[in-house]
Amino acid sequence: xxxxxxxxxxxxxxxxxxxxxxxxxxxxxxxxxxxxxxxxxxxxxxxxxxxxxxxxxxxxxxxxxxxxxxxxxxxxxxxxxxxxxxxxxxxxxxxxxx
Amino acid sequence: xxxxxxxxxxxxxxxxxxxxxxxxxxxxxxxxxxxxxxxxxxxxxxxxxxxxxxxxxxxxxxxxxxxxxxxxxxxxxxxxxxxxxxxxxxxxxxxxxxxxxxxxxxxxxxxxxxxxxxxxxxxxxxxxxxxxxxxxxxxxxxxxxxxxxxxxxxxxxxxxxxxxxxxxxxxxxxxxxxxxxxxxxxxxxxxxxxxxxxxxxxxxxxxxxxxxxxxxxxxxxxxxxxxxxxxxxxxxxxxxxxxxxxxxxxxxxxxxxxxxxxxxxxxxxxxxxxxxxxxxxxxxxxxxxxxxxxxxxxxxxxxxxxxxxxxxxxxxxxxxxxxxxxxxxxxxxxxxxxxxxxxxxxxxxxxxxxxxxxxxxxxxxxxxxxxxxxxxxxxxxxxxxxxxxxxxxxxxxxxxxxxxxxxxxxxxxxxxxxxxxxxxxxxxxxxxxxxxxxxxxxxxxxxxxxxxxxxxxxxxxxxxxxxxxxxxxxxxxxxxxxxxxxxxxxxxxxxxxxxxxxxxxxxxxxxxxxx
Numbered sequence: 001x002x003x004x005x006x007x008x009x010x011x012x013x014x015x016x017x018x019x020x021x022x023x024x025x026x027x028x029x030x031x032x033x034x035x036x037x038x039x040x041x042x043x044x045x046x047x048x049x050x051x052x053x054x055x056x057x058x059x060x061x062x063x064x065x066x067x068x069x070x071x072x073x074x075x076x077x078x079x080x081x082x083x084x085x086x087x088x089x090x091x092x093x094x095x096x097x098x
Numbered sequence: 099x100x101x102x103x104x105x106x107x108x109x110x111x112x113x114x115x116x117x118x119x120x121x122x123x124x125x126x127x128x129x130x131x132x133x134x135x136x137x138x139x140x141x142x143x144x145x146x147x148x149x150x151x152x153x154x155x156x157x158x159x160x161x162x163x164x165x166x167x168x169x170x171x172x173x174x175x176x177x178x179x180x181x182x183x184x185x186x187x188x189x190x191x192x193x194x195x196x197x198x199x200x201x202x203x204x205x206x207x208x209x210x211x212x213x214x215x216x217x218x219x220x221x222x223x224x225x226x227x228x229x230x231x232x233x234x235x236x237x238x239x240x241x242x243x244x245x246x247x248x249x250x251x252x253x254x255x256x257x258x259x260x261x262x263x264x265x266x267x268x269x270x271x272x273x274x275x276x277x278x279x280x281x282x283x284x285x286x287x288x289x290x291x292x293x294x295x296x297x298x299x300x301x302x303x304x305x306x307x308x309x310x311x312x313x314x315x316x317x318x319x320x321x322x323x324x325x326x327x328x329x330x331x332x333x334x335x336x337x338x339x340x341x342x343x344x345x346x347x348x349x350x351x352x353x354x355x356x357x358x359x360x361x362x363x364x365x366x367x368x369x370x371x372x373x374x375x376x377x378x379x380x381x382x383x384x385x386x387x388x389x390x391x392x393x394x395x396x397x398x399x400x401x402x403x404x405x406x407x408x409x410x411x412x413x414x415x416x417x418x419x420x421x422x423x424x425x426x427x428x429x430x431x432x433x434x435x436x437x438x439x440x441x442x443x444x445x446x447x448x449x450x451x452x453x454x455x456x457x458x459x460x461x462x463x464x465x466x467x468x469x470x471x472x473x474x475x476x477x478x479x480x481x482x483x484x485x486x487x488x489x490x491x492x493x494x495x496x497x498x499x500x501x502x503x504x505x506x507x508x509x510x511x512x513x514x515x516x517x518x519x520x521x522x523x524x525x526x527x528x529x530x531x532x533x534x535x536x537x538x539x540x541x542x543x544x545x546x547x548x549x550x551x552x553x554x555x556x557x558x559x560x561x562x563x564x565x566x567x568x569x570x571x572x573x574x575x576x577x578x579x580x581x582x583x584x585x586x587x588x589x590x591x592x593x594x595x596x597x598x599x600x601x602x603x604x605x606x607x608x609x610x611x612x613x
Binding site for chain 1: 198199200201202293294295308309334337338340405408410411412414415422426429430431432433434435436439443444445446447448449450451452454455458463464466467468470471474480481483484485486487488489490491493525526539540541542543568
């Protein structure tokens with residue numbers, strides 16, 4: 001069995017910025033343990049001599065000419081926001097007071 | 099009067115080109131059929147209605163003015179909700195994007211519009227394409243037109259159900275681990291995952307960027323080819339887009355209908371993708387199809403791909419890892435809903451966490467947490483690093499196989515459509531649905547699913563998966579069209595003609611005065 005604990009899941013949820021309920025953490029701890037046990041088998045064949053593949057069709061140096069092309073207008077860019085201040089996104093406080 | 103909804107896109111195109119039928123008539127016929135059956139099927143999250151008819155009228159006007167139009171001009175199409183559309187909500191099946199209307203079109207949507215196709219609406223899907231059944235859609239599941247108590251596959255169950263319920267002749271899908279091919283298999287339709295980079299991903303709401311690929315969904319191989327020709331090509335807005343020039347897939351499909359197209363074709367059967375764990379009726383139809391291919395002159399050889407055993411495990415590390423990064427953009431600021439925490443100070447971090455808790459469903463949370471775990475310090479090498487090595491081994495297995503054979507075959511899915519709820523409480527059982535389709539995504543090669551019969555034990559569709567080397571998408575169409583022709587000649591009809599006729603819902607029937 002894997003060693004995943006509820007504390008660990010709570011920490012991961014915090015890193016992932018998801019405010020999970022205690023019930024969700026309990027359920028996910030059990031599920032994650034099962035899933036990790038199943039997927040850990042990748043280590044059986046991943047020997048040091050095998051190179052990693054991050055991308056199926058590797059491309060390098062994908063550039064375009066440095067010219068201005070049409071882009072979203074300010075109104076378009078802001079059209080999906082829940083809060084705005086003039087031409088800017090308005091966000092809650094970035095820093096906690098503590 | 100011909101029922102315009104029963105025609106293939108190619109046949110409808112002939113009527114449109116000759117002027118026998120207008121695009122407005124064709125579009126209205128499909129909208130009427132959607133109104134009649136989609137309460138039961140629920141393939142659509144949004145139906146375009148008036149804007150579809152306006153687009154159709156514009157194509158009719160162009161045609162009347164003598165404009166030279168592409169082969170699919172005026173043909174209706176359904177669009178998977180993972181694709182950004184500037185005139186329709188684009189939610190990817192998630193509450194977190196409820197009501198979001200993007201300020202731009204996905205490149206494939208732009209290409210479809212430019213080719214004169216008529217977007218009918220947006221199709222249902224598992225939330226952010228995470229699932230194999232559409233049961234993880236935040237807006238309720240889509241029902242399989244063959245049996246409304248069963249799943250239509252996923253994540254693109256809406257697109258597959260839309261074409262197999264004759265609500266649209268064509269649809270757009272996206273395939274990260276089988277989301278085009280597995281729904282095609284369980285609904286008796288056709289779906290193609292192109293070579294990675296062959297079709298632009300710009301404007302496809304990202305799940306796992308190194309695996310995602312947009313592709314065509316249809317009822318015939320030739321229709322898929324016609325749509326593939328519209329979609330493929332280099333897009334500077336997608337830095338993983340290939341600059342290759344692609345041959346005509348439609349021409350490739352036509353080449354498959356010539357007598358003798360199967361003679362001497364070397365077929366590899368992947369030993370690891372047709373054994374224990376597969377439903378008997380699926381294997382029976384697969385073996386019968388192989389026998390017909392031999393009789394038609396093809397040569398069959400069994401090939402072994404030992405690393406495929408590790409494909410699902412590698413996939414469920416790579417996908418969650420990439421998804422956890424991609425979904426970090428849902429931060430309550432730029433798009434989507436915002437939910438403030440019930441108590442405590444309103445900081446960006448706390449608003450983001452409350453929003454993501456309220457906006458994401460259980461499977462999305464599960465995969466984000468799994469991906470965050472796989473990428474965390476101390477586990478990275480053992481999990482994500484090892485999974486990337488498995489990816490290399492799977493590519494090597496494919497390379498070795500394609501040195502000996504032209505195409506690889508397997509069943510598209512291990513079982514026929516299962517009942518709602520059967521696998522909801524067992525994530526690993528759900529993940530194993532994609533055992534057949536995942537290897538192609540990990541390697542970047544193209545794959546197709548086409549119908550090969552009904553399983554004797556349950557009378558539900560079974561799909562044949564065809565895989566070809568990277569960039570050899572045209573080979574899929576030639577071979578797929580040949581197999582389709584062979585099977586339909588044997589049956590004497592198309593598979594979808596056997597699908598039960600869907601009854602119009604009472605509300606629609608009473609409007610029409612039928613009850």
